[in-house]
Structures are given as C-alpha cells and as structure tokens.
Amino acid sequence: MLRNHELSNFMTDIRGEKLMMELSTMSLSRTLSTIFALSLSASSWAAVQHRYVCPAFVSDGKARRALENVTVYDGAPEERASLIPMTTNNVDTWDMHETDAYLSCEYKGTDKVVTIHALGASYCRAAGYPLVASCN
Incomplete structure (x- = not known):
C-alpha cells in the first residue's frame, strides 16, 4: 500500500x-x-530448539516394528545410568538439566534399538498409544 x-x-x-x-x-x-x-x-x-524423536517404526527386513519402550540415560547406554521418569496423567517425563541425555528407543518383536544422543535437551517425554517419545 x-x-x-x-x-x-x-x-x-x-x-x-x-x-x-x-x-x-x-x-x-x-x-x-x-x-x-x-x-x-x-x-x-x-x-x-532441540528436538529429538524416536522413530515410530523400524523395519527388520521382515516387518515394520512399532515403538514399544523408551529408556532415557544420563550418558551412553553402555554406562547403564538409566533415569527414572516422573509419571503424571500417563505421561513419563525426565528432567534432563545437567545431564548428557541419550534416548533409547526399543521396538516390539525385534532387538533393534535406536539410540539418540539428545544433546542439549532439557527434558524428555514418552506417552500415548501408539507410543511417542521425544526430547526437547
């Protein structure tokens, strides 16, 4: 104008x-x-903004496998320092301040695991059916 x-x-x-x-x-x-x-x-x-998300499915060559379980670690999963979430209204939340967050995504019917180094994340959440997990 x-x-x-x-x-x-x-x-x-x-x-x-x-x-x-x-x-x-x-x-x-x-x-x-x-x-x-x-x-x-x-x-x-x-x-x-830091956003890390577990893939909803993985393929093992035979079938698509759905996300079944999530574990959050302070440090690499090999160090076995898994964290306990706070659960409210069927939502698991992990406070990731001052941690080196790793999101470990496990799938139904396979031993395939997707591990995500959630660098800089301040929290992680997992909820729902189908399961959805992410760190921000």
Missing part, C-alpha cells in the same frame, strides 16, 4: 519508467527486509 508521500510521487510521476523503478526498488527493499527478519527469527528459534 502506498503512503501519502508515495501517492503524491505516483501522481506526479505517472510517465512510466521512473515510477516503475521507484516502485520496484521500494518493493525489493521491503521484500529483502522481510526475508532478513524472517531468517533472523528462524535462526534464533533453531538455535534454541
């Missing part, structure tokens, strides 16, 4: 080329400013 002073320029410069150049430059400038602002807000969000 043209502002008052831009509208007066529009009326006096109705000859064509000059008007088109001014409007194009103005639109390009606004477009670039908008893109820059959006990229800054997206990069700020991405820098803060």
Whole structure:
C-alpha cells in the first residue's frame, strides 16, 4: 500500500519508467527486509530448539516394528545410568538439566534399538498409544 508521500510521487510521476523503478526498488527493499527478519527469527528459534524423536517404526527386513519402550540415560547406554521418569496423567517425563541425555528407543518383536544422543535437551517425554517419545 502506498503512503501519502508515495501517492503524491505516483501522481506526479505517472510517465512510466521512473515510477516503475521507484516502485520496484521500494518493493525489493521491503521484500529483502522481510526475508532478513524472517531468517533472523528462524535462526534464533533453531538455535534454541532441540528436538529429538524416536522413530515410530523400524523395519527388520521382515516387518515394520512399532515403538514399544523408551529408556532415557544420563550418558551412553553402555554406562547403564538409566533415569527414572516422573509419571503424571500417563505421561513419563525426565528432567534432563545437567545431564548428557541419550534416548533409547526399543521396538516390539525385534532387538533393534535406536539410540539418540539428545544433546542439549532439557527434558524428555514418552506417552500415548501408539507410543511417542521425544526430547526437547
């Protein structure tokens, strides 16, 4: 939308080329400013947001296997430092502040395990049927 002073320029410069150049430059400038602002807000969000999710299914070559169990560790799972969740309304929550979080995703009918190093996560949650687990 043209502002008052831009509208007066529009009326006096109705000859064509000059008007088109001014409007194009103005639109390009606004477009670039908008893109820059959006990229800054997206990069700020991405820098803060950490999201790690157990895959809902894995394939063992024979069938798709559904997520059945989740274990959260402070440190690599080989160290066996599994953490106990707080359970409220059928939602398991692990407070991960000051820990080196690993999310271990186990699947029904197979020994396949997906282990995710949830670097920087502040909490992990698991709930629902089918089971969904993530760390943020």
